[in-house]
Amino acid sequence: MDALxxxxxxxxxxxxxxxxxxELAWRDLVEALRADPLPFCxxxxxxxxxxxxxxxxxxxxxxxxxxxxxxxxALSPARAASTLYERAIYDLYGAEAMWARDVRPLFDHEVxxxxxxxxxxxxxxxxxxxxxxxxxxxxFATAAGAVDGWGPASGGVSPPLYVAFTQSRGLVxxxxxxxxxxxxxxxxxxxxxxxxxxxxxxxxxxxxQSVAHQxxxxxxVEQACGQTVGEQAGLARVALMEMERVLHHLYTLADxxxxxxxxxxxxxxxxxxxxxxEQISPVTGSRLLMDCCRPGGVRLPEAERLGAVCESxxxxxxxxxxxxxxxxxxxxxxxxxxxxxGVTRAEDLARVGLxxxxxxxAGQDCDTRRALALYEGLWRYTAGRQYxxxxxxxxxxxDEVAESLxxxxxxxxxxxxxxxxxxxxxxxxxxxxxMVEGPWGRVAYWVRLQEGRLAQVFCHTPAAAxxxxxxxxxxxxxxxxxxxxxxxxxxxxxxxxx
Amino acid sequence: xxxxxxxxxxxFRQNMMAMKPAGRGxxxxxFHIETGGCGGCGMELRALASAxxxxxxxxxxxxxxxxxxxxxxxxxxxxxMMAPVLQAAWEAMPDPKGIICMGDCALDGGVFxxxxxxxxxxxxxxxxxxxLPGCPPTPTDVLAGLASLLxxxxxxxxxxx
Ligand code: SF4
Numbered sequence: 001m002d003a004l005x006x007x008x009x010x011x012x013x014x015x016x017x018x019x020x021x022x023e024l025a026w027r028d029l030v031e032a033l034r035a036d037p038l039p040f041c042x043x044x045x046x047x048x049x050x051x052x053x054x055x056x057x058x059x060x061x062x063x064x065x066x067x068x069x070x071x072x073x074a075l076s077p078a079r080a081a082s083t084l085y086e087r088a089i090y091d092l093y094g095a096e097a098m099w100a101r102d103v104r105p106l107f108d109h110e111v112x113x114x115x116x117x118x119x120x121x122x123x124x125x126x127x128x129x130x131x132x133x134x135x136x137x138x139x140f141a142t143a144a145g146a147v148d149g150w151g152p153a154s155g156g157v158s159p160p161l162y163v164a165f166t167q168s169r170g171l172v173x174x175x176x177x178x179x180x181x182x183x184x185x186x187x188x189x190x191x192x193x194x195x196x197x198x199x200x201x202x203x204x205x206x207x208x209q210s211v212a213h214q215x216x217x218x219x220x221v222e223q224a225c226g227q228t229v230g231e232q233a234g235l236a237r238v239a240l241m242e243m244e245r246v247l248h249h250l251y252t253l254a255d256x257x258x259x260x261x262x263x264x265x266x267x268x269x270x271x272x273x274x275x276x277x278e279q280i281s282p283v284t285g286s287r288l289l290m291d292c293c294r295p296g297g298v299r300l301p302e303a304e305r306l307g308a309v310c311e312s313x314x315x316x317x318x319x320x321x322x323x324x325x326x327x328x329x330x331x332x333x334x335x336x337x338x339x340x341x342g343v344t345r346a347e348d349l350a351r352v353g354l355x356x357x358x359x360x361x362a363g364q365d366c367d368t369r370r371a372l373a374l375y376e377g378l379w380r381y382t383a384g385r386q387y388x389x390x391x392x393x394x395x396x397x398x399d400e401v402a403e404s405l406x407x408x409x410x411x412x413x414x415x416x417x418x419x420x421x422x423x424x425x426x427x428x429x430x431x432x433x434x435m436v437e438g439p440w441g442r443v444a445y446w447v448r449l450q451e452g453r454l455a456q457v458f459c460h461t462p463a464a465a466x467x468x469x470x471x472x473x474x475x476x477x478x479x480x481x482x483x484x485x486x487x488x489x490x491x492x493x494x495x496x497x498x
Numbered sequence: 499x500x501x502x503x504x505x506x507x508x509x510f511r512q513n514m515m516a517m518k519p520a521g522r523g524x525x526x527x528x529f530h531i532e533t534g535g536c537g538g539c540g541m542e543l544r545a546l547a548s549a550x551x552x553x554x555x556x557x558x559x560x561x562x563x564x565x566x567x568x569x570x571x572x573x574x575x576x577x578x579m580m581a582p583v584l585q586a587a588w589e590a591m592p593d594p595k596g597i598i599c600m601g602d603c604a605l606d607g608g609v610f611x612x613x614x615x616x617x618x619x620x621x622x623x624x625x626x627x628x629x630l631p632g633c634p635p636t637p638t639d640v641l642a643g644l645a646s647l648l649x650x651x652x653x654x655x656x657x658x659x
């Protein structure tokens with residue numbers, strides 16, 4: 001039987017897209033998944049059950065298994081990306097994934113005052129003091145070459161992550177990361193909070209992607225409520241997501257250019273970003289577009305100016321874009337430095353299940369926007385890059401800036417000066433799930449509401465798969481380019497650690 | 499053991515030629531540590547360090563190592579994993595030195611508060627020389643705050659002329 005039939009053959013739950021399996025059927029599912037390409041989106045735990053999320057033609061399909069003696073059969077033998085989720089579940093709930101591919105701690109490096117902090121009965125543990133100890137995999141521990149590392153405090157501005165790597169003749173051999181430095185207990189903070197507070201938290205999972213997170217969160221809450229927002233609020237969210245994409249991509253391009261010794265190009269990207277922010281921030285009230293979405297609608301200090309700002313951004317951006325592209329392509333050494341750097345192989349992309357911009361730059365056709373009704377009449381496939389190097393990713397970032405700007409131009413007359421409506425939500429005991437295309441790829445939220453509050457929240461971002469892909473793609477690359485490869489793949493500890 | 503040494507030796511890798519500036523006239527060097535937030539404060543710091551802002555012209559620079567810094571610039575809530583990293587950075591900085599907290603998280607934990615993984619902010623733990631509240635504070639706010647340092651608010655703590 002294929003994976004889909006196994007899942008749908010499970011016991012239906014109150015949530016139409018979620019089915020419950022028993023342990024034997026779950027094991028059959030793991031076996032079936034070894035050969036079945038069903039896209040995997042994430043694995044989470046609520047203390048009683050584990051839930052795995054898959055996608056069928058961009059629609060969610062979840063499967064649930066009750067923990068037995070605190071254990072469940074791992075999905076990692078069939079889905080590599082599950083490794084990080086399984087390690088997180090063990091650290092947070094103490095639930096053990098049997099036959100897991102990797103059982104090293106992900107977040108809990110014995111500096112917390114308790115173990116399994118999210119379990120019904122957290123364990124007692126004595127917090128160690130001092131720097132967290134890096135625990136290599138067996139493969140890494142036996143790899144040849146001198147061991148070096150990067151992070152977690154290198155004076156840069158990125159969230160903290162540690163990457164250990166072996167090197168020989170200036171090239172990276174094996175690379176392995178240690179996360180948890182930015183783990184701030186988001187799942188616990190969400191638990192029991194009001195939906196408005198939960199939304200504020202979701203906007204701070206990872207900066208620069210706040211609209212994507214808050215939109216997906218709000219849409220998941222609204223789905224649980226069986227409600228949708230009005231057309232104007234929906235259009236406003238799309239406009240905000242595309243503004244965020246433009247700002248994010250310019251920031252990322254500047255970061256890449258700066259690390260590739262092209263400070264002039266970096267300065268141009270940041271200047272254009274600031275010019276746009278002058279227009280955007282009075283309307284949104286936040287330069288990082290935080291808290292512009294709220295459950296039931298949007299929150300904009302000058303909502304009536306949103307359409308005008310879309311038009312003005314499109315004008316500013318479209319006027320500046322050709323020169324920026326030309327500068328990028330002609331700046332001495334920039335393209336040459338990025339060409340052939342951090343190339344993502346199709347088999348690695350498939351193995352870790354990474355979608356979004358990184359996959360599109362390797363020729364794959366994947367974009368959540370295609371499936372979203374909100375984007376009807378706006379979305380078109382951004383194609384043309386296919387070799388999967390940092391150079392391709394940079395050029396796709398530039399392509400997508402242009403594409404988002406033309407979407408903003410098309411949105412402007414539809415938004416006009418109308419005030420977006422706000423839905424009053426009545427919060428039932430129910431689950432909801434929604435996804436959007438964030439700047440690096442799919443951002444999905446699953447929420448469970450209970451007694452008018454959030455009982456559980458699970459958030460999927462491309463960060464887990466990006467980290468696994470980074471560890472592969474950085475092999476044989478110059479040691480000094482390690483941060484550049486990480487930044488070109490969207491590696492972000494804040495998104496990963498949660 | 500080689501792994502532990504690897505972590506210790508690179509946590510504050512001595513790269514480039516960063517040196518503590520000799521005194522007034524040289525830029526005031528800031529070593530930034532993100533102690534576990536969403537990265538928003540870091541993004542605004544990057545914006546401030548880029549065109550069209552002129553962090554260098556205002557008399558500040560970003561240090562690559564704590565040994566080359568005058569002030570520790572902290573953003574994010576202090577996670578338990580980052581606490582010893584922060585401590586080690588502080589100890590690696592030469593005297594006189596000071597602490598700047600950028601953003602609500604660094605001050606009191608912000609939206610993340612205090613829990614099994616985070617200790618909250620630095621406000622009740624150490625003496626803070628400059629508070630930059632906001633979530634995140636804008637580059638203009640940060641620049642104004644930094645400028646107040648040079649105007650003399652904590653001048654006595656800075657390198658002598
Ligand atoms: S203060 Fe706000 S922007 Fe800064 S790290 Fe904390 S949550 Fe992020």
